[in-house]
Amino acid sequence: MAEHRRTEELPEDVGSDDCLASYTHIYSPDLLQDQVAFITGGGSGIGLRIAEIFMRHGCDTVIASRNLDKLKEAAVKLSAASGRRCLPLRIDVRQPDGIAAAVDETLKEFGRLDILINNAAGNFLCPASALSFNAFKTVLEIDTMGTFNTSKVVYEKWFKDHGGNVVNVSATLAYRGQALQVHAGSAKAANDAMTKHLAVEWGPSGVRVNAVAPGPISGTEGYRKLGGPAAEAAGSFQAVPLQRAGNKTEMAHCALFLASRASSYVTGAILVADGGAWLTSPNDVSALLGIAASKRAKL
Ligand SMILES: CC/C=C\C/C=C\C/C=C\C/C=C\C/C=C\C/C=C\C=C\C(=O)SCCNC(=O)CCNC(=O)[C@H](O)C(C)(C)COP(=O)(O)OP(=O)(O)OC[C@H]1O[C@@H](n2cnc3c(N)ncnc32)[C@H](O)[C@@H]1OP(=O)(O)O
Numbered sequence: 001m002a003e004h005r006r007t008e009e010l011p012e013d014v015g016s017d018d019c020l021a022s023y024t025h026i027y028s029p030d031l032l033q034d035q036v037a038f039i040t041g042g043g044s045g046i047g048l049r050i051a052e053i054f055m056r057h058g059c060d061t062v063i064a065s066r067n068l069d070k071l072k073e074a075a076v077k078l079s080a081a082s083g084r085r086c087l088p089l090r091i092d093v094r095q096p097d098g099i100a101a102a103v104d105e106t107l108k109e110f111g112r113l114d115i116l117i118n119n120a121a122g123n124f125l126c127p128a129s130a131l132s133f134n135a136f137k138t139v140l141e142i143d144t145m146g147t148f149n150t151s152k153v154v155y156e157k158w159f160k161d162h163g164g165n166v167v168n169v170s171a172t173l174a175y176r177g178q179a180l181q182v183h184a185g186s187a188k189a190a191n192d193a194m195t196k197h198l199a200v201e202w203g204p205s206g207v208r209v210n211a212v213a214p215g216p217i218s219g220t221e222g223y224r225k226l227g228g229p230a231a232e233a234a235g236s237f238q239a240v241p242l243q244r245a246g247n248k249t250e251m252a253h254c255a256l257f258l259a260s261r262a263s264s265y266v267t268g269a270i271l272v273a274d275g276g277a278w279l280t281s282p283n284d285v286s287a288l289l290g291i292a293a294s295k296r297a298k299l
């Protein structure tokens with residue numbers, strides 16, 4: 001008997017921080033019609049693709065991070081690809097006053113805010129013994145405090161009275177112990193707890209709070225910094241049930257589901273989107289990359 005292996009068509013992707021040349025809608029094209037999304041770290045990687053896919057579903061966006069030149073360049077590409085408006089704003093998610101000013105500007109420009117995507121993060125590989133106290137604190141401040149700061153400002157300025165959707169970008173690396181990742185794993189685990197606590201507290205205000213937890217996602221800074229290309233070369237993805245890395249469009253589709261009425265009864269959920277990697281795969285990146293645990297890894 002002939003062997004049948006069902007294969008799904010993967011959504012389009014490009015490896016660089018560019019917009020897609022073509023896009024086939026899976027969801028209704030008007031799923032986010034005339035809504036407004038505030039996306040931290042929306043100028044690159046997964047955040048940029050989330051902005052693009054949201055805009056292709058009728059949404060206007062604010063993309064906010066530290067590097068305004070990068071954001072302005074991205075905003076031009078995003079508007080050209082989608083015909084929607086994109087406002088680039090400089091923020092550091094560690095600074096609540098700057099976030100507050102950006103949210104004020106968003107409301108002045110668009111008159112509403114429907115979706116917050118907490119995507120900004122920082123990471124690198126480093127053994128705990130070599131990690132400075134400031135390095136650990138820095139990652140917690142960006143990933144965890146940054147998520148709280150932005151969520152709280154958006155809630156107080158708009159969501160408390162109008163409802164809204166928060167989607168946090170987590171990581172499955174937090175689900176098992178992993179060498180060289182105590183800073184990022186601790187931060188993302190805290191964010192998963194924050195997702196559940198805020199879902200409970202803000203549900204009565206009509207605010208849903210969910211998270212998507214990616215595994216390795218190609219074509220991103222995180223993938224490059226954390227050894228994705230080396231893992232590919234070593235054939236490590238064969239150990240992942242779906243036998244490949246994910247792509248940015250796949251993550252954007254998860255965020256779109258959680259940010260839209262497609263998930264209207266879902267809150268406090270963490271949508272694991274890692275091809276099954278954390279369930280089964282060897283996840284000791286230090287062994288894979290040949291990095292001795294006693295040495296500082298600057299990748
Ligand atoms: C689950 C998979 C399982 C199986 C699959 C099978 C095989 C796969 C195998 C491999 C994995 C493959 C792919 C990857 C998979 C998953 C990825 C998962 C998660 C990714 C998470 C991410 O967050 S990705 C985001 C990446 N992007 C960025 O990091 C961009 C933003 N980053 C930054 O701005 C900086 O890097 C920063 C975080 C350091 C912040 O910058 P800044 O505020 O300017 O801070 P600094 O002043 O520069 O530094 C502060 C202190 O930190 C120290 N530091 C900085 N860099 C390093 C480093 N590289 N190593 C150690 N220490 C560092 C710095 O020295 C400062 O400390 P002092 O004490 O000196 O003051």
Ligand SMILES: NC(=O)C1=CN([C@@H]2O[C@H](COP(=O)(O)OP(=O)(O)OC[C@H]3O[C@@H](n4cnc5c(N)ncnc54)[C@H](OP(=O)(O)O)[C@@H]3O)[C@@H](O)[C@H]2O)C=CC1
Nearest residue numbers: 041044045046065066067092093120121171217220221222
């Ligand atoms: N790529 C992967 O394989 C995985 C990624 N993730 C998560 O996905 C998300 C996106 O990562 P990825 O696309 O790979 O990486 P990127 O480096 O492209 O994205 C991180 C973004 O965060 C922004 N940022 C960093 N620090 C700050 C700050 N202090 N204030 C405001 N913005 C900040 C950066 O912009 P700027 O420099 O302009 O500030 C950048 O746009 C992260 O939450 C990451 O943890 C999770 C698992 C796997």
